[in-house]
Amino acid sequence: MDDTAHRSAPFDLPQPSAPRRDPSRYDPSAEARWVPEPDKRPGRTAFQRDRARVLHSAALRRLAGTTQVVAPMRSDFPRTRLTHSLECAQVGRELGASLGCDPDLVETGCLAHDLGHPPFGHTGEEALDQAAVACGGFEGNAQSLRILTRLEPKRFAPSDEEPARLAPWPGRSVGLNLSRAALDAATKYPWTRGGHPTDPASTKYGVYADDLPVFRWLRTGAPADRKCFEATVMDWSDDVAYSTHDVEDGLQAGHIDPAALHSGEERTELFKIAERYAADAGAEELGEALDRLQAQEWWPRGYDGSARARAGLKDLTSQLIGRFCLAAEQATRARYGPGPLTRYAAELVVPRGVRLECAVLKAVAVRYVMQRDEQAQLRTRQRIVIAELADSLIGAAPYGLDPVFAALYENAEDDRAALRAVIDQIATLTDASALALHARLVEGR
Secondary structure: OEOOOOOOOOOOOOOOOOOOOOOOOOOHHHHOEOOOOOOOOOOOOHHHHHHHHHHOOHHHHHHHHOEOOOOOOOOOOOOEHHHHHHHHHHHHHHHHHHOOOOHHHHHHHHHHOOOOOOOOHHHHHHHHHHHOHHHOOOOHHHHHHHHHHHHOOOOEOOOOOOHHHHOOOOOOEOOOOOEHHHHHHOOOOOOEOOOOOOOOOOOOOOEOHHHHHHHHHHOOOOOOOOOOHHHHHHHHHHHHHHHHHHHHHHHHOOOOOHHHHHOHHHHHHHHHHHOOOOOOOOHHHHHHHHHHHHOOOOOOOOOOOOHHHHHHHHHHHHHHHHHHHHHHHHHHHHHHOOOOOOOOOOOOEOOHHHHHHHHHHHHHHHHHHHOOHHHHHHHHHHHHHHHHHHHHHHHHOOOOOOHHHHHHHHOOOOHHHHHHHHHHHHHOOOHHHHHHHHHHHOOOO
8 A cells, every 4th residue: 555645634635646547447357266167156246246256255254253453253343353344345445446356355355455464453463473483473364365266165176177277276175266356455464474575573474384376376476575456456445344344443442532642742652653654654643644534523522331332332433434444445546546456556655644544543542452461461361262172182282273274284294284183173273262262272171
């Protein structure tokens, strides 16, 4: 995504650039699948099939039991990974359609973007990364690609067809077998570990070494290290959805007091956190971003739990989503013109002011929700659960593994592949099933 628009205000738009060629429509290469399949029902597009496959997948369903900000079932109101993914998909579908993308394609990318998140969300991700050091580490985005192309059983590669292209894949699951464009739209970080184009120390990456064959296939013709346009729409929709909804959840739960955001001391601490999301911004510019939000008539002055206050929270999220998406749409159109924008014909332009407003919202959720003592203690316990569960399963495997992962373990070509099978098993658990398996295998209950 490009955030080079004017710094002074969120809706100051860049001037259109010189005319360029019209972007190409989706071609057969974008609709191709790793393993070719005949259409089962005439009239349905490749991207409609992709959306349906993700929507009906077990991997998406399990996100209902996976932490977003707070653990599932601890309260009736806060989001889970599933509700976040559905909300991200709604935002992305509309924003993508407004810019000329296929809406089903963008929605597929949004629905799939968090499939690889393990139990306990980012806390579980960090713990699994430690457990998986010997097989290359763990990253939720790389795990998403692994689920889509290998672990979610829907289609298998033929055992005696095109052996050169499919090697070492003949006869093996190819996951949901989505189209090339759909897999690309779900790829937020198109590089391996340590391959970030500007920050080699970044822990973010989108593919494990043993999934490189399908990754190279899906990136055929793509500029190196550059996301496709649909993935940039997905990425911004993700930021918009979780930044606004996390604040809504925090206000509803009583963890965020809007009045505190006027305190100089609180703002100082808040902007230190916000700089994690906007490293090139200082406190003064972040303060201006917060001031712009606080000046809006729909910004909350308090929350008392009444029906009117709840309606106000819904209006807050609607206003913020509209503000952030409209700014990106207008800025992108100002740069690229009115035609349909697809694949590698453009990059999403997000004005700097809006990006900083989003960063401040993320910081609000971190400071007042995620940094509470109760949450810190819970995360410590969750790390221990994942670490002990990994130790137990690694020591006893294939005992304790589900049939799918036990088969992967027993057929592993080396110790790295065997360890990856155990990590895959843990990553597919929900919060509740991880706790239950830990109680059985570690605590003997």
